[in-house]
Amino acid sequence: MSQYIIRRVAVGFFMLLALTVLIFGLLRLAPGDPIDAYINPSVPMSASDLDALRVRLGLDQPLPVQYLAWLRAALSGDFGYSIQRGGIPVLPLVLDRIGPTILLMFSGLVIAIVVGIATGILSAVRRNTATDVSLSVLSFIGISSPAFLTALLGLYGFSVMLDWAPSGGMLTPGAPFSLGDLLSHLVLPACLLSIAHSAMIMRYMRASLLEVLSQDYVRTARAKGVREFWVIVKHAVRNALLPVITLIGSTIGIAIGGAIFIESVFNWPGMGLLMINAVTRRDYPVIMCATLLTGACVIIVNLLTDIIYAAVDPRIKVS
C-alpha cells in the first residue's frame, strides 16, 4: 500500500513538472515579447533599459535556461506582473480568486454527489419503469446541454422571470457581509453547475448498482431474508459506490470547465472570470499562473481519489 502511494505521488510529481514545461513552452510560442511579464507596465522604460533588463533577467539565454529560471521564480511564488492591470504581482491576484471558485465548485460537487447518487439508486432499483426512463432521458439532456446554455436558461428562468435569486455576483455590493446574502447568491449557480455532473454520476451509479445487484452475494442476502431496503443500502450500494468515487475524481476537470462558464454568466468573482479576462487581453503571466495552479489541483485531486479508492477497496491489487 505505502509503496503504491509513493509511486502514485512520484507520478503526480512528474506530471506536475511536465505540466510546467508544457505551459512554459506553449506560452513562449505565443505572440508578444516575454519581457512584458517582468516589467511593471506603469513605469516607462527606454529601449536600452529594456535590453539591460533582458540581460539581467536572462531573457537572452537559451530557452531551457530561461525555463529553469522561471520555474525557480514560480516555486518561490514570483509569477511576474499582470500585464493588463498596471503592475499588480500575479500571485496575490490569482490567490484572491481561488476562494470563491472553491466555494462554488465544492457546493456544486456536494449537490451533484447527493442528487446523482440518489437518482442513480432510484433508477437502478426501479429499472425499466417510467421513473427510470424519465430519469435516463433527463440525464441524457443534462449531459448534452453545455454549461453556458443551462446557466443562461437558469438565469432567465429563476432570476428574470421568477425573481427568486439575484442575477449575479457573490455579494450584494455595498451591503454588509451576511451568510444569507452569500447563500442566496450561491444557490442558483451551484445548482446549475451540478447539473452535468449529477447526470454523469447518476448514469455511473445506475450501471454500477445494476451490476452489483446481479451478483451472487446479493441473491444470498435476499435468500436469507434480509429486507429489500437493507439489501440495497447495506449490501449493494456500498460496493456500487466504488467506481463512482473514481468518476468523481476523474471528472473534476469537467467541473472546472463548467465553473468557468457559470462564473462568466453569473459574474462570480473567481478564477474562471479572471482567466477569461486574462485570455481576452492576452495577459500571459496571469494565464500561466492560473493554469498551473488549476493543473496542480487536478493532479492532487486525482492522486487523492486513486489513494482513497485503493484504501477503500481491498480488491485493488496494487500493480
Add this chain to the structure above:
Amino acid sequence: MAASAPAFAAERPKGPLRRAVDRFLTNRAAVAGVAILLPIVLAILSYDLWWPYAPNDIDLLAMNKGPSAAHWLGSDGVGRDVMARLMQGGRISLLVATVSMAISTVIGFVIGAVAGFGGRFVDSVAMRLVDLAMTLPPVIFLLVLASIAGTGIVPTIIVISLLSWPVLSRMVRARLLELRERDFVVAARGMGAGLPHLLLRHGLPNSIDILVVYATLQVASGILLEAGLSFLGMGVPPPEASWGNMLNSARSTLVLESYPWQWMFPGAAMVVTVLAINFVGDGLRDAFNPRADLN
C-alpha cells in the same frame, strides 16, 4: 437436391456489416437521431435557396422585433433576421465541428497507432504526452490554446482539433496492442511489412468501428466546444454568425431579459443537434458491438 439449394442459399447467415446495419435500424433512439439530423442539415445547407433574408442584411426598421410572419424567429439588435443567422451559424458551427473532427481523428489515429505498433519506447513517450494533455481540464486547455491562436474560424478549428485527439489515440492504442499479437499481424511482420503497411492494411480496418463512433461523437463535442469558445468571445468573431456567438449576445442583460428569441433559438438548435448526433453515435457504438445481439 437441386430444389433444396436455393433454400440453403437463402438461409446463409448475414454478414457482419449487414447485422450491424440491422442492429442500428432496430435502435429507436439512433433512428430518431438520424430523422432529426437529416432535416436540420438539409435546411442549414440549402437555406439561401428558400429563405428571403441573408444573415447580414440589416433592416433598421425591424430592430429587436419578436417572431412574426415575416421574421419567423424575430430579428436582432441591428435588424438582422435571426432565422437566417441561425442557418448561417449552423453552417459555420458544422463546418468548424466537421473539419476539426477530421483533423483530430487523423492525429488521434496516427499517434495511437504508432504508439500501439511502434514498440515500447515510442509507446511510453506517446502515452505520457496523452496523459499530460488530459491532465489539464479541457476548458482550461482550450482557453490557453485560444489565447495563443487568437479568434477566427481557422484558429478555432485548430484549437478544437488540438484539444480533442488524446481520447481517441488511447482507444486506438489499446485496440492495436491487442491486434499486434494476432497471427495475421505477426505473419505480416514476419514477411517484412513496414509500419505504414501495418497501419493502413491492418490497423485501420480493425479500428474503423472506434474511428466512426469517435468521429460521430466528436462532431457533437466540436459543436459544443466552438459554441463555448465563441460564447466567451474567443471563437468565431462577429459579424460572422455561429451558434456560440449568437448565444454570446445573451451575456448582455438587456438581450437576456427582453429579447429571449435572439439566444433561445440558437441554444435550442444546438442542443437538439448535439442530442441527435449523440443518439446516432450511441447507436453506432452498439451496432458495431457484435455481442449486442446476445442481450
